[in-house]
Amino acid sequence: MKLTIINEPLLEFGTGTHVCPRTGIEHMGVYDKRDELRRTELRIGVVGRGEGVDLLDEWLERCRDGIERKQGSNLLNLFRGFGGINQDYGFLTRLINSPQYTRTLKKSEITKVVGLPSRSERVERAVELYYEQIRFLAENRSVDVIVCVMPNEMFDSVTSANDTDEEEGGELEHNFRRILKAKCMHLGTPLQLVREKTMVITKHTGDQQDAATKAWNFCTALYYKGNRTIPWRLVEDTAKLRSCYIGIGFYKSRDGETVSSSLAQVFDEFGHGIILRGTPVSIDKKNRHPYLDAEQAYRLLTDALEEYDRALAHMPARIVVHKSSHFRDSEREGFLRALDEKGIGSKDFVSITDTDIRLFGDKDYPPKRGTLLSLSEEEGILYTRGTVDFYKTYPGMYVPSPLRVTVYEQDSSLETLCEEILGLTKMNWNNTQMDGRLPITLECAKKIGDIMKYVGSGEKPQVSYSFYM
Template sequence: MKVKVLSEPLLEFGKGTHICPRSGIERLGVYDQKDEFRKTELRLGIVGRGDGIDKLDIWLEKCRTGILPKESKLANLFKGFGGITESYGFHTKLLSSTAYTRTLQKSLLNKISNTKIREDRVNEAVELYYDQIRFLTENRAVDVIICVIPKDLFEQVTKLTEKNSEDNDQLDSYMEHNFRRLLKAKSMHLGVPLQLVLENTIDDDKVARDQQDDATKAWNFCTALYYKGNRTVPWRLVEERYKPRSCYVGIGFYKSRDGETISTSLAQVFDEFGHGVILRGTPVALDKEDKRPFMTEEQAYELLNNALSEYDKALMQMPARVVIHKSSQFRASEIAGFNRAIEEKSIRTKDYVSITETDLRLFGETNYPPKRGTLLTISENEGLLYTRGFVDFYKTYPGMYIPSPLRIIASENDSSIEDLCEEVLGLTKMNWNNTQLDGRTPITIECAKKVGEIMKYVNEHEKPQVSYSFYM
């Protein structure tokens, strides 16, 4: 066994490289600014009650003009937001107007509040927002639609009735009938991504102590809007020219809404720059002993074969290497199916990597946890990798809880375990919903989880959107 701290992966921006998404955008501009077809204006559709729309208007103006950093000695962690303008950072501007705004009636919101059964409240709230979303997509040229959710409505759709609010199955009930996921799934066919915002998170008078500072919220909010509106990437991993062109596939599983079927969810099929597509698999079986889902050889073959065909269609060439990330161990049947698909496509290099939790911990000589990037190599095929931990750039550990490493196991690998862990570390920085540089899981696994959460609400006969922007 040996311990090594991997270098923080570099990200590429418009005019250079940096390790931090915020500093990179601020100093070097978004990566795709040189794309002549990139949008320099994002047209925002807005749905909400009158008070919420007013609060959003104030928040958008703050985002346009810039927000001072939180008072702190940790300047790199709490970076001010310089604004979203055509001449700086994002090199775009946010457009909003009353013509692109739909106001919800108070009487309809009150009607939902008076509905006794939570599931009915959720369905009514989804229909209320969906009707206005559909109007905007059919009658206005919008790039992203922001749905402003009142605090009291949010509470009404995330709790049961007073009579049985203490039931033990409350959490499961909430998870299986989720307002956010239902709304995104129902609106998906309209072809415009949604951004949901809670009123109290943009209300200056009601900012809770446990919320992020305004500048951090603006960074995450505007980056998500930019990614969703442009369908391009604000940063990407630096290309390593000596490596073969790689395709990253993240696989996860999700339950059907009735809980009877477990389907396989194939997350984005990524190239190394973060571009990708999403595919949906077929129902799978559970292992009789450990109750974990797995694919038959034929299912694994079909899933990867379809994924590679989509990759070829998008990039007009096959990858030289395939990396499959899975949040559970690979079964023999899955490996056989994946191998068959790869051999048929004449792909020479492959790496099958399971990324799971572990109870093992490492301890440093200081009061801080191990550094992000700390790798304990256990064998040629196994390692423990800290993706959260002390960050030199931040001069602190930016988390609230003691971090735990990821267990990285290569079932079949042409690359070394260290190289595979370096890739995992880089892919933790490819989530455009968060601009802090120390993501917990790689985008392959994170996306699989997010896709599965929403895919269960998408009708099996409906073709789901292929862009991650509809799921994040």
């Protein structure tokens, strides 16, 4: 056994590098500032009731002006103030919202939805209510992203069941956010959902994030979704082979009868990626775990590599496959056949799962993020969440759970693979805190599966992660 601490991976921004997304954007600007095609204005469509639209108007104005950091805390790097979003600073983009880009929901319609007897009915009617207005904006207004403002009572009514819903356990799964995103996918405009109460800032926020942190996450998500470019990327290591990272996950159908594979692909450290949908897979009768047979594995990886070739006009020199379960012999056989046909010689098949093993840190803090306990050359325990030196604390509420990293086909060292995993945890543009638990490959695959189950088999899903986050 060997214990090592992996250094915090650096991110690249407009004029330099830093470990922290917020600090990097604030001092060096977004990475894609050098892109001539980057948009310096984002048109924000809005759907919500009158009060919710007013709250969003006020919130966007606060985001433009900037928001002071959380008061009463000496953790300056963790609770960084938000300097604003405009064309001269940070994001180098201005947000434009207007009554012309706004569709207001009638109070009477909201009341009807809340009053429906079962949650499934409330979800379906709420989706239709928003969809009608989203479609109008997507088809008749030049908007880059649409913000859906949820009234508090409607949110509560579609996320919780009441006494008349006892029979719903056997029905199809109903999830408002996932169904709405799936239904609107063909319109080609990403959505951002926000609750009214999250935009009401008081001195006593309770279990909510502080206002500045909310602004960082909200504006970064809007920027990524509306601009279709990236605010930061991992620093390129020119000494390494150009790699393609692939994440494979599984999701159940809405009726729970079938399991399909979903694939999230991150092309490289630039963050370029696409989404693919797999096919129904087999279930192990002993442990009920899903898996790919050799032909399914071959076809899935072949499709991914062909998409890579279409996008970048060349094949990668190295493939890294991340999977949220162990690799079976049939899966390895199919993946190796696809790589052999495409002439790709360097590969690493990496299983990333949970573990019951825990390490003890110094004093009252958990182990540092980046702590790696190597059990062998092929297996280790990696802390992707833990004490962060830059924050001078552990920024979590619960005891962090490390990941078990197991390598099945290995051309790289375990430490190198864990360095890559740690870097890929920072490539989620839905969160500006720098200590994500899962690499974006698997985080994305999970999000895709949550929504893909609502996309009809005859419908073509969007290939950008912005439609799923």
